[in-house]
Structures are given as C-alpha cells and as structure tokens.
Amino acid sequence: MRRPLPTPEEALAILRKKRTRPQFRSPPPAGKNLAPLLKELEERFGKGPAVLQARWREIVGDTLARRTEPVRIIKGRNGEGGALELRVDGPVASLIQHQAPQITARLDMLLGKGVVTRLRIVQGPVKAAAAPVAQRSRRKPPLDAALEKQLADSLAEQPEGKLKQALLKLGRGVLQSER
Numbered sequence: 001m002r003r004p005l006p007t008p009e010e011a012l013a014i015l016r017k018k019r020t021r022p023q024f025r026s027p028p029p030a031g032k033n034l035a036p037l038l039k040e041l042e043e044r045f046g047k048g049p050a051v052l053q054a055r056w057r058e059i060v061g062d063t064l065a066r067r068t069e070p071v072r073i074i075k076g077r078n079g080e081g082g083a084l085e086l087r088v089d090g091p092v093a094s095l096i097q098h099q100a101p102q103i104t105a106r107l108d109m110l111l112g113k114g115v116v117t118r119l120r121i122v123q124g125p126v127k128a129a130a131a132p133v134a135q136r137s138r139r140k141p142p143l144d145a146a147l148e149k150q151l152a153d154s155l156a157e158q159p160e161g162k163l164k165q166a167l168l169k170l171g172r173g174v175l176q177s178e179r
Helices: 008-017 030-045 049-060 062-067 092-098 100-111 145-154 162-178
Strands: 068-074 082-088 116-123
Touching: 049 062, 049 068, 049 100, 062 068, 062 092, 068 116, 082 092, 092 100, 092 116, 100 116, 145 162
Parallel strands: 082 116
Antiparallel strands: 068 082
C-alpha cells in the first residue's frame, strides 16, 4: 500500500527543516592567499619582464623602445648575473649590441646590481609600443557651426592677417576645452 502524500502544510514544514540546496557563500578573495606566495616567488626567482616592459621607454629611449621589447630574464647559474632576452626588429640588433653596456648599466639601477649582466638578442616581430601620453594626438571634434559663427563675428572688426588667424585658433581651442 502506498503512503499518502503530505498535506501542503506538512510539505512546507518538511521543506523548512531540510534545505534542498546549501546556502551560497562567495569564495574567499584570491589576493589574500596569493600575495605571500607571489612575494616568495619574486624573492626566489626575481622580478620578471613585466617590470621592464612598464619602464622600457625610460631605459632605452623612444627610438629603441619602438623597435625592441624585453621578453624574459634568464637567471644565471650559481648566482651569477642573468641575461635579458630582447626581441629586436631587424637591423636594430647591431645598434643594441653597441649600446649593451649602457643598457645593462640602466638595468642595474632599476633591478639591482648584477641581476642582468648581458643581453641576448633575438630578431623577430615586435609588438607596437604605445606612444607616451604626452605624444598621443588628442584631436577634438570641430566646433559646431553656431559657435564658429559666433567666434567669427566677435573677431569681424580685426583686420585680416596672421593676428586674426592666431586669435581664431586660440578661440577655437578655448571653446573646445570648455566642452
């Protein structure tokens, strides 16, 4: 013989006593547990090329930074200085070879004395380096017709020439920066 089904009130009481799913708990923050491990690995293996990539333009200059990129730091044996592997775009390799002592001296200032004692040059395609913020062109959209007309009307009494052109350019710059 079959058991009778519980009434709706009995079913609610059963469900209140027993949860069908465990309560959701968010995972603990990963950074809290990873920070000590990352610190230990950095002490053990040294800083990676990410530190260099962020400051590469300062180390080698704008011209070489566009045509080179640090790939990895190869640790030396028995605590000796390591090698920095550079990916270089074509004929710049000879220029890097000639400037190797200056580059390693600058790397000593950033990473510490003796971390990198030589450069390992590998020719290959280089990722396009982003231009520094100061050099990026930030073109603003032109003024709308009403503002342009208002600016031209305010300078209508000025005689034609370089001064009027300079004032127009200045006025456009001021009005664009106010937007």
